[in-house]
Amino acid sequence: MINLAYRDISHGLGRYLLTGLGLGLLIGVTLTMAGVYRGMVDDAHALIDASGADIWVVQQHTLGPYAEPSTLHDDAWRAVAGLPGVAEVGNVTYLTMQARQDRSDVRVMIAGFEPGRLGEPRHLVAGRPVTRSHYEAVADLKSGFQLGDRVRIRRNDYTVVGLTKRMVSSGGDPMVFIPLKDAQEAQFLKDNPAIVNDRNRLAANPQLNRPGIPGLLEALQADRTANHNVNAVLVRVTPGTDARAVADNIMRWKRLTAYTRADMEEVLVAKLIATSAKQIGLFLVILAVVSAAIVALIIYTMTMSKIKEIAVLKLIGTRNRVIGGMILQQALGLGVVGFVVGKLAATLWAPVFPKYVLLMPEDALRAFAITMAICTLASLLGIRAAMRVSPASAIGGG
Amino acid sequence: MEPAIKLEGLVKRYGSGAAAVDALKGVDMVVYPGEVVGLVGPSGSGKTTLLQCLGAVIDPTAGRISLGGKVTFDAEWKIRDLRELRRDSIGFMFQAPYLIPFLDVTDNIALLPMLAGRPNGEARSRARELLAALDMTHRASARISQLSGGEAQRVSIARALANNPPIILADEPTAPLDSARSLAVVKLLNQLADKYRTAIIVVTHDDSIIPTFKRIYHIREGRAHEEQGEGRLIET
Numbered sequence: 337m338i339n340l341a342y343r344d345i346s347h348g349l350g351r352y353l354l355t356g357l358g359l360g361l362l363i364g365v366t367l368t369m370a371g372v373y374r375g376m377v378d379d380a381h382a383l384i385d386a387s388g389a390d391i392w393v394v395q396q397h398t399l400g401p402y403a404e405p406s407t408l409h410d411d412a413w414r415a416v417a418g419l420p421g422v423a424e425v426g427n428v429t430y431l432t433m434q435a436r437q438d439r440s441d442v443r444v445m446i447a448g449f450e451p452g453r454l455g456e457p458r459h460l461v462a463g464r465p466v467t468r469s470h471y472e473a474v475a476d477l478k479s480g481f482q483l484g485d486r487v488r489i490r491r492n493d494y495t496v497v498g499l500t501k502r503m504v505s506s507g508g509d510p511m512v513f514i515p516l517k518d519a520q521e522a523q524f525l526k527d528n529p530a531i532v533n534d535r536n537r538l539a540a541n542p543q544l545n546r547p548g549i550p551g552l553l554e555a556l557q558a559d560r561t562a563n564h565n566v567n568a569v570l571v572r573v574t575p576g577t578d579a580r581a582v583a584d585n586i587m588r589w590k591r592l593t594a595y596t597r598a599d600m601e602e603v604l605v606a607k608l609i610a611t612s613a614k615q616i617g618l619f620l621v622i623l624a625v626v627s628a629a630i631v632a633l634i635i636y637t638m639t640m641s642k643i644k645e646i647a648v649l650k651l652i653g654t655r656n657r658v659i660g661g662m663i664l665q666q667a668l669g670l671g672v673v674g675f676v677v678g679k680l681a682a683t684l685w686a687p688v689f690p691k692y693v694l695l696m697p698e699d700a701l702r703a704f705a706i707t708m709a710i711c712t713l714a715s716l717l718g719i720r721a722a723m724r725v726s727p728a729s730a731i732g733g734g
Numbered sequence: 735m736e737p738a739i740k741l742e743g744l745v746k747r748y749g750s751g752a753a754a755v756d757a758l759k760g761v762d763m764v765v766y767p768g769e770v771v772g773l774v775g776p777s778g779s780g781k782t783t784l785l786q787c788l789g790a791v792i793d794p795t796a797g798r799i800s801l802g803g804k805v806t807f808d809a810e811w812k813i814r815d816l817r818e819l820r821r822d823s824i825g826f827m828f829q830a831p832y833l834i835p836f837l838d839v840t841d842n843i844a845l846l847p848m849l850a851g852r853p854n855g856e857a858r859s860r861a862r863e864l865l866a867a868l869d870m871t872h873r874a875s876a877r878i879s880q881l882s883g884g885e886a887q888r889v890s891i892a893r894a895l896a897n898n899p900p901i902i903l904a905d906e907p908t909a910p911l912d913s914a915r916s917l918a919v920v921k922l923l924n925q926l927a928d929k930y931r932t933a934i935i936v937v938t939h940d941d942s943i944i945p946t947f948k949r950i951y952h953i954r955e956g957r958a959h960e961e962q963g964e965g966r967l968i969e970t
Contacts, residue, residue, distance in 0.1 A: 340834075
């Protein structure tokens with residue numbers, strides 16, 4: 337028996353492929369949206385992995401350091417380091433800001449770390465680690481910075497001495513690592529006019545500028561401009577130690593909040609990107625509905641364009657299931673063409689997106705199954721129209 | 735001789751009650767194998783309804799239909815598989831050829847034997863045989879869009895004959911053709927009817943071909959009136 341669907345497709349191959357191309361671009365957008373969500377989740381995991389920590393110690397009752405502001409004294413690590421099961425600690429600061437290089441700005445997450453301690457950038461792909469106490473930086477490749485580049489962060493210039501890969505914030509901004517002292521200044525130090533203004537205000541306050549207490553005013557002014565805060569203390573536990581127990585211990589005795597790796601994943605994935613995920617999810621639903629409507633319309637139009645032929649086919653004894661099968665096969669073929677085009681398009685344009693787009697094989701497989709299901713459902717409209725055609729309409733032009 | 739088509743008191747009523755309309759009011763008709771009969775009448779006289787009843791696409795309200803010596807409809811009873819009846823026992827021709835545009839000439843004809851369950855090779859062989867009989871072998875692989883009007887109508891004749899049915903119903907087959915081509919088609923139908931012993935009913939408005947029929951049924955207000963035709967083309 338002749339495959340009617342194949343023959344019909346071959347007859348109007350150009351139109352069929354063009355239709356598949358249009359559908360494919362829509363599927364490509366859908367796959368990309370899913371990839372954007374996957375990329376956000378992967379960015380969150382990359383951030384957690386990049387820190388190398390088992391526990392994040394932050395200001396009490398905050399979701400810091402990535403989801404909420406968190407401020408700790410930079411000597412809080414001493415109290416944590418002494419707890420049982422703690423192998424290594426490190427102060428860190430995180431600040432998302434614009435870094436200027438030449439005449440262009442790049443949005444980056446500045447990470448302050450203490451060289452040689454936890455929080456230091458790992459796995460350099462080029463250059464060397466930071467060895468000087470000031471004005472050296474290690475940047476992620478995604479920032480576009482090259483080794484030797486001079487990057488302006490706040491009021492100081494930094495030389496890029498090393499490069500990392502896939503070290504990004506949960507928002508996808510590339511990370512730039514600088515020494516902790518510099519990062520503290522970048523985050524907490526005010527600009528010079530503000531400092532002068534603060535000093536004048538202190539000096540004008542008679543309660544703080546008392547003639548009888550020499551040195552009080554200077555001490556207060558020095559304290560105001562000192563930077564002894566960090567955003568979090570990273571903790572690595574000794575092998576075999578339960579990070580949860582150590583975190584509980586920190587929270588119970590040190591009046592701080594501590595998150596394990598699982599907690600932090602929950603914060604970053606379930607809380608920080610939850611709204612974006614819902615947004616993307618809604619987009620995916622809308623795109624699926626639009627795709628279904630388009631396929632249904634195309635198949636319906638294709639069916640209606642050969643309604644007389646269908647009537648003749650019925651009249652000469654073609655079974656309904658042969659005609660229905662023809663329409664279904666055409667719809668599924670359209671789905672296959674659309675999926676191949678969509679996957680190809682998404683693969684080609686994904687690297688061009690500013691944020692990481694992660695196309696996962698299981699998502700592609702799921703999209704293929706959904707596409708086939710949508711095409712099957714959409715073909716029902718065309719099949720219904722074909723089934724309603726009476727063979728009598730072939731006779732007498734009716 | 736056993737008639738190929740026999741209608742007895744065929745009635746077709748549309749609607750019911752006061753709104754009921756009798757399109758056919760007791761049609762009697764007999765067509766023998768190898769005969770080409772004309773079916774004429776003004777618009778709305780019931781020609782199309784009669785053809786649809788004969789073609790087993792609508793059910794008559796009353797009467798009896800016998801096709802190829804087999805009763806296919808008798809008052810309340812009708813043959814079970816009408817699709818199979820249409821496929822195996824009736825050939826159809828239309829005003830326009832209505833060929834399947836995505837199949838080539840051979841497969842348009844071979845499709846019918848294939849639908850009847852014949853192997854592809856055998857079906858195509860039958861198609862080639864019919865194309866040869868219609869002097870269309872050179873167009874066997876052509877696309878439908880490449881055929882002239884006359885060629886397309888000849889392919890539709892071949893398709894109607896593909897399963898060697900005892901009857902062919904032709905609904906104004908010469909409507910799109912000029913008179914010379916119309917006469918050629920009717921001549922061909924007569925030759926094929928004679929060759930394959932097929933009974934052919936030709937519904938027509940075409941004055942140029944009406945004189946070619948030996949017998950004509952005039953349909954007026956739902957009734958069939960038999961008349962002798964001139965059968966002129968055949969004599970020449």
